[in-house]
Each structure stands twice: as C-alpha cells, then as structure tokens.
Amino acid sequence: MASFYFTTPIYYVNDKPHIGHAYTSLATDVLARWKRLEGHDVFFLTGTDEHGQKVEKAAQDAGMDPQAFTDQVSQSFRLLAERMGFSHDDFIRTTEPRHKAACTALWEELVRRDEIYLGHYEGWYAVRDEAFYGPDELVERDGVKYAPSGAPVAWVKEPSYFFRLSKWQDWLLRYYEDNPGFIAPASRRNEVMSFVKSGLQDLSISRTSFTWGIPVPGDPAHVMYVWLDALTNYVTAAGYPDTGAERWKFWPADVHFVGKDIVRFHAIYWPAFLEAAGIAPPKRVFAHGWWTIEGQKMSKSLGNAIDPLALIEQYGLDPLRYFLLREVPFGNDGDFAKSALMSRNNGELADTLGNLANRTLSLIQRNCEGRLPAVAAGTEADAELLAGLIALPAAVAAHLEAQEFHLALEAIMAQARAANGYITLQAPWALKKTDLVRMGVVLRHLHSALRVFATVLQPFMPGTTAAMLDQLGVPQQARGLADLAVPLPEGTALPPPAPLFRKIEDAA
Ligand code: MSP
Numbered sequence: 030m031a032s033f034y035f036t037t038p039i040y041y042v043n044d045k046p047h048i049g050h051a052y053t054s055l056a057t058d059v060l061a062r063w064k065r066l067e068g069h070d071v072f073f074l075t076g077t078d079e080h081g082q083k084v085e086k087a088a089q090d091a092g093m094d095p096q097a098f099t100d101q102v103s104q105s106f107r108l109l110a111e112r113m114g115f116s117h118d119d120f121i122r123t124t125e126p127r128h129k130a131a132c133t134a135l136w137e138e139l140v141r142r143d144e145i146y147l148g149h150y151e152g153w154y155a156v157r158d159e160a161f162y163g164p165d166e167l168v169e170r171d172g173v174k175y176a177p178s179g180a181p182v183a184w185v186k187e188p189s190y191f192f193r194l195s196k197w198q199d200w201l202l203r204y205y206e207d208n209p210g211f212i213a214p215a216s217r218r219n220e221v222m223s224f225v226k227s228g229l230q231d232l233s234i235s236r237t238s239f240t241w242g243i244p245v246p247g248d249p250a251h252v253m254y255v256w257l258d259a260l261t262n263y264v265t266a267a268g269y270p271d272t273g274a275e276r277w278k279f280w281p282a283d284v285h286f287v288g289k290d291i292v293r294f295h296a297i298y299w300p301a302f303l304e305a306a307g308i309a310p311p312k313r314v315f316a317h318g319w320w321t322i323e324g325q326k327m328s329k330s331l332g333n334a335i336d337p338l339a340l341i342e343q344y345g346l347d348p349l350r351y352f353l354l355r356e357v358p359f360g361n362d363g364d365f366a367k368s369a370l371m372s373r374n375n376g377e378l379a380d381t382l383g384n385l386a387n388r389t390l391s392l393i394q395r396n397c398e399g400r401l402p403a404v405a406a407g408t409e410a411d412a413e414l415l416a417g418l419i420a421l422p423a424a425v426a427a428h429l430e431a432q433e434f435h436l437a438l439e440a441i442m443a444q445a446r447a448a449n450g451y452i453t454l455q456a457p458w459a460l461k462k463t464d465l466v467r468m469g470v471v472l473r474h475l476h477s478a479l480r481v482f483a484t485v486l487q488p489f490m491p492g493t494t495a496a497m498l499d500q501l502g503v504p505q506q507a508r509g510l511a512d513l514a515v516p517l518p519e520g521t522a523l524p525p526p527a528p529l530f531r532k533i534e535d536a537a
Contacts, residue, residue: 030068030069030070031069031070032069032070032071032072032278032279033061033064033069033070033071033072033279033283034071034072034073034074034267034279034280034281034282034283035057035060035061035064035071035072035073035074035282035283035284035286036057036073036074036075036263036282036284036285036286037053037054037057037074037075037076037117037286038053038078038285038286038287038288038291039075039076039077039078039121039123039259039262040076040077040078040106041077041078041081041083041084042077042078042079042084042087042098042099042102042103042106043083043084043086043087043102044087044102044329045102045105045336046105046106046109046336046337047327047334047335047336047337048320048322048327048334048335048336048337048340048353048365049288049319049320049327050106050109050337051109051113051337051353052317052320052353053286053287053288053317054075054110054113054115054117054286055113055115055350055353055354056286056315056317056354056359056432056434057073057075057115057284057286058073058113058114058115058116058117058488059350059354059429059434059488059489060284060286060429060432060488061073061116061117061488062116062487062488062491063425063426063429063488065116066484066487066488066509066510067426067509067510068509068510068511071118072118072119072266072267072276072279073115073116073117073118073119074117074118074119074120074121074262074263074266075106075110075115075117075119075120075121076106076119076120076121076122076123076262076266077099077102077103077106077120077121077122077123078123078255078259078262079099079103079122079123079124080123080124080241080242080243080252080253080255080258080259081159081241081242081255081258081259082156082159082236082238082239082241082255083156083157083159083255084098084099084241085239085240085241086156087102088241095241096124099122099124103122107120108338109337109338112337112338112341112346113337113341113346113350114346114350114491114492116491119266121262121265121266123243123258123259123262127265128243128258128261128262128265129243130265130270131261131264131265131269131270132243132253132257132258132261132265133243133246134269134270135257135261135264135269135270135302135306136245136246136253136257137246138270138306138307139192139302139305139306140246142305142306142307143193144192144193144196144305144306145190145191145192145193145234146190146191146193147188147189147190147191147248148188148189148190148191148231149186149187149188149189150185150186150187150188150189150191150233151184151185151186152164152184152185152233153167153174153176153182153183153184153185154182154183154184154185155176155178155180155181155182155183156180156183157178157180157181158176158178158180158290159254159255159256160176160256160294161232161233162176162177162182163230167182178290185238187236187237187238188237188251189233189234189235189236189237189251190233190234190235190245190248190251191231191232191233191234192231192232192234192257192301192302192305193231193305194229194230194231194232194297194298194301195228195229195230195231197229197301197304197305198225198228198229200301200304201225201229201297201300201301202222202225202226204300204304204310205218205221205222205225208312210312210313211296211300211312211313211314212292212296212313212314212316213313213314213315213316213360213431213432214315214316214360216360217289217292217296217316217360220292221292221293221296221297224293224297225297229297232254232298233254234253234254234257235248235251235252235253235254236251236252236254237250237251237252239252240252242255242258243258256294256298257298257302260294260295260298260299260302261302263282263285263299263311264280264303264308267279267280267282269308280308280309281309281310281311281312282311282312283311283312283313284311284312284313284314284315284432285299285311285313285314285315286315286317286432287314287315287316287317288316288317288318288319289316289317289318289319290319291316292314292316295311295314295316296314299311299314315359315360315432316360317359317360318357318359318360318361318362318363319362319363320357320362320363320364320365321362321363321364321365322334322335322364322365323364323365323366323367324364324366335365337349344370344374344533345531346492347378347489347490347491347492347493348370348373348374348378348530348533349370350489350490351373351374351377351378351438351489351490352369352370352373352374354434354435354438354489355373355377355434355435355438355439356369356370356373356435357435358433358435358436359432359433359434359435360432370533371533374530374532374533375532375533377442377445378530379530379531379532381442381445381446381449382442382445382482382529382530383528383529383530384449385445385448385449385452385475385478385479386479386497386500386526386529387526387528387529388452389452389472389475389476389479390479390500390501390523390526391526392457392458392468392472393472393476393523394523394525394526396457396461396468396472397469397472399522399523399524399525400519400520400521400522400523401473401476401502401517401518401519401520401521401522401523402469402470402472402473402476402519403469403473403519404473404477404516404519405466405469405470405473407470407471407474410451410454410455411470411471411474413447414447414448414451414474414478415474415477417443417444417447418444418477418478418481421440421441421444421481421485422481422484422485422510422513424437424440425437425440425441425485428440434489438489441482441485441486444478444481444482445478445482448475448478448479448482451471451474451475451478452471452475455471457471457472457475476501477516479497479501480498480501480503480513480517481513483497483498483501483503484498484503484508484509484510484512484513485510487508493529493530496527496529497529499524500523500524500526500527500529501517501523502517502521502522502523502524503517
C-alpha cells in the first residue's frame with residue numbers, strides 16, 4: 030500500500046462557489062477515490078483561502094468584519110463539497126491557528142537561510158488576481174492598464190520583504206527538465222518554462238497597505254503576501270512544521286490540481302519557496318482549462334455564473350459529475366451547455382449503461398428466478414466481450430494516472446457499447462424458448478460486464494454505482510478493484526431491478 034496526497038486549490042471566499050470551483054475539486058475527488066479503490070492510503074485536501082486584499086475588500090463591501098465574512102463564505106464552500114459528494118479528508122481554512130503557525134515557521138526558516146530581505150516594492154498589482162505584473166505584460170484600454178487575465182492593475186509603492194526568487198531560476202529549469210511530468214499538460218509546461226527562461230525577479234512577499242493577513246514575524250507592520258500564505262496550506266495540512274507528524278508521510282504532494290490561471294504560482298513560486306526552505310517540492314501540478322457558459326465567459330458582471338447546487342437539484346448529482354469530466358478533455362477549455370449535459374446523460378448513461386443494466390437484470394429476475402446463473406465457458410463472442418472487460422480496469426488506471434478523465438470514461442463507454450452489441454446479437458430474451466443453458470451463460474457474462482462497469486465507475490458516480498452494485502448483488506466488502514478477480518457465487522439472489530438513470534426531457 031502506497032500513500033498518495035492530492036489537493037484542490039483553496040478557494041477565495043470573496044464570492045459564492047460556482048461550477049468552476051466544483052470542477053477542480055471533482056477531478057481531485059475522482060482520483061482520490063480511484064486510488065482508495067486500488068487499496069492505497071490517500072489524503073485528499075481542500076479548503077478556503079481567506080486572507081488578502083481581495084477578501085478584505087469583499088468583506089468591506091458586505092459591511093462585515095472580515096472574520097465573520099470569511100466564516101460565512103467558507104461555509105458555502107463546505108456545503109458545496111458536501112453536496113458534490115467530495116470525499117476530502119481535511120478542509121483547511123487559512124485563518125486557522127495551525128495555518129498561521131505553519132506560515133510563521135516557514136517564513137522564519139526562509140529568514141534563517143537568508144532567502145528573504147527587506148526592500149521596497151514599486152510596480153503593478155492586480156487585486157483581483159492578487160498578483161504582480163511586469164510592465165511588458167500589460168495592455169492599456171481607455172487609460173486603464175490590464176493584466177493578461179483581464180484584471181485591472183494599479184501602481185503600488187511600499188516597503189516590502191522580498192524572496193530571492195531570481196536565485197532559483199536555474200534550479201527551477203533543471204527541476205522541470207529532470208521531472209518532465211511535473212507540469213501537465215505539456216502546453217502549460219512549455220508556457221511556464223519560457224516564462225522562467227525569460228528571467229525571474231525577486232518576489233515581493235509582504236504588504237503594508239492593509240492588515241487582513243498573517244503578520245510577518247518580528248515586523249507586524251507587514252502581512253504576508255496572500256500567495257505565500259495560501260500555498261503554504263498544502264504543508265500545513267500535512268502537519269508542518271511538525272515533520273514528525275503522522276501526516277507528514279503524505280508530503281510531497283502527488284498532484285496539485287489547479288486551473289490554468291494559477292499554474293504560475295504553483296509551478297514557479299511554490300517549488301522555489303519549498304526548495305529554499307529545505308522541503309521537498311511537490312511531484313506534479315496539473316492545470317485544467319476553463320469553462321465558458323453557453324459560449325460566454327462566466328463572470329459576476331455578466332451574472333451567468335452557474336450554481337452547482339441548482340444543477341444538482343435539476344439533473345441529479347451523478348449525471349453532473351459524469352458530464353463535467355466526460356464532455357471536455359481535462360486540460361482543455363470547454364463550454365457548459367445544458368443541451369450537451371442532456372445528450373450525454375440520455376445517450377450514454379440512460380440508453381447505453383442504464384438500459385443494459387435494466388434489460389439484463391430484468392431477464393435474470395424473470396427467467397432465472399432472480400438468481401445469478403453459473404459462470405461457463407462460451408463462444409468466441411463471449412471471449413471477446415470478456416477480454417475487453419478484463420483489460421478495462423488497467424486501461425482506466427492508466428488514463429487516471431495521466432489525469433485523462435475523459436479517456437477513462439470513453440474507455441468504459443466503449444466497453445458498454447460493446448456489451449450492448451453483445452446483448453442485441455445474443456438476444457437472451459429469445460433463448461428462453463430455445464436454449465435455457467445458453468441464456469444463462471449470456472446473462473452471466475452480461476452481469477459480469479455490469480459489475481466491472483459499476484466497479485470502475487464508483488469514483489465518478491458514487492451514488493448510482495452503489496445502487497447498481499446493490500442490484501447486482503455485490504456485497505459491500507467486494508467492491509474494490511481486486512475483488513473483480515473473484516466471481517460472485519452461482520445462485521446469488523438479486524433484488525428486483527429499478528431504473529438507475531432517468532432521461533432528461535427538457536434541458537431548459
Ligand atoms: N485562492 C486561489 C488559489 C490558491 S491555491 C493555493 C484561487 N482561488 S479561486 O477561488 O479564484 O479559484 C479556484 C479554482 O477555481 C482555480 O483552480 C480556478 O482555475 C478555478 N476556476 C475558477 N473559474 C473557473 C472556470 N470558469 N472554469 C474552470 N475553473 C475555474 O485562485
């Protein structure tokens with residue numbers, strides 16, 4: 030049993046959660062569940078990013094004290110995680126004492142190693158991104174300068190502590206070369222590498238113009254830069270600075286899941302901070318793409334941000350989970366259209382998987398007295414079906430190892446389509462009158478197929494697959510990947526089947 034550590038970004042509490050937030054965490058959840066299904070020890074972390082100027086301003090706008098405000102908004106992210114069925118082991122908030130202790134310890138370690146010095150910052154800053162930008166990165170419209178993300182920037186001039194980032198440029202480039210899987214997908218890796226090659230400057234890591242943050246040790250006129258604070262959450266939750274803690278065994282993280290907008294922080298600043306402090310850098314950062322909504326950018330001002338809770342209400346949780354990871358290659362941008370959700374649900378879940386389950390289980394119920402027929406050797410068509418099934422878990426594992434969620438689902442669907450072809454060709458409903466033995470063999474093969482599909486789909490659709498495995502008569506303790514090698518006994522009594530998926534009639 031190996032141990033794995035997967036993280037989501039911690040979410041800013043300046044606004045309520047939308048579908049983009051649910052997406053990053055969903056991918057993390059599926060990988061965490063998959064690794065548990067393989068029998069590994071998993072630590073899955075999510076949480077909220079609560080300091081900084083942006084959050085302070087949101088609290089002011091809401092007329093609330095920042096702590097009361099962050100308590101409230103953080104709660105809405107907790108609720109989202111619960112409703113989305115996320116299986117996180119810890120939910121961290123950056124306003125917690127354990128996190129303040131970790132940030133303070135990390136800062137002091139960097140000071141001890143002479144990685145931090147006091148200077149003066151003068152340059153462009155975007156509060157929306159909580160990021161500094163060089164003048165050559167900006168565009169100007171109507172007298173206002175904007176960052177590449179579209180966020181307006183303002184000129185900032187204040188005393189500041191600096192991290193000696195420039196010193197780590199060559200080390201970073203070597204780290205990327207030596208660990209080709211560190212940044213994925215490859216397009217992001219290239220982007221980060223060319224940014225680093227173009228030259229890194231020392232990074233301003235404290236602010237004096239507001240107070241909502243963790244005070245700099247020994248100089249409380251400064252608060253720590255919110256990204257240094259935020260990134261540190263990943264080691265806080267693993268027990269830092271107590272590297273003798275039980276949880277420290279999970280560090281370094283296996284995959285930090287992030288959106289493409291925050292890859293720079295995770296792939297440049299974060300490994301540099303850690304290496305400078307003598308802590309091992311994470312193994313991988315995967316940057317996924319962004320969702321647009323019915324062809325438009327999702328934004329507060331357009332008022333088109335999609336509330337995941339409303340979608341769950343309307344379509345059900347598992348169809349939503351399935352759709353988000355099936356529709357768009359992980360790493361690419363994608364468009365969220367309700368018509369697309371409807372067609373994935375109806376075509377793949379209801380028609381392909383649901384129908385197969387329903388037809389097979391109804392026939393076993395009616396023609397075999399609801400008892401599982403024996404396993405038996407069969408025809409060439411049987412062997413072909415079984416060969417596809419046997420290979421499926423390893424194929425899914427390989428895709429998930431590379432965070433290719435859509436390909437994992439495509440591989441499962443391909444086998445489900447093959448099983449549908451098999452049932453049509455073998456026509457077990459007709460065999461009832463001609464060859465009862467053969468009917469049993471066919472139904473048993475179809476049952477085996479459904480068991481494999483339900484088992485490997487558990488991380489994606491935990492609720493529906495649990496119901497499916499109940500209907501298939503698979504005991505709770507026999508739902509792991511390794512259990513697939515042990516056939517259920519002949520004669521196992523199956524409960525009467527009930528539909529697992531419903532068709533969505535109207536996407537509006
Ligand atoms: N607080 C920082 C992360 C700190 S991690 C140490 C942050 N928070 S965020 O709430 O703004 O964004 C969190 C995640 O949501 C990011 O990974 C971001 O890419 C993702 N998404 C926000 N909008 C999105 C879409 N429209 N589509 C897909 N994901 C998007 O950044």
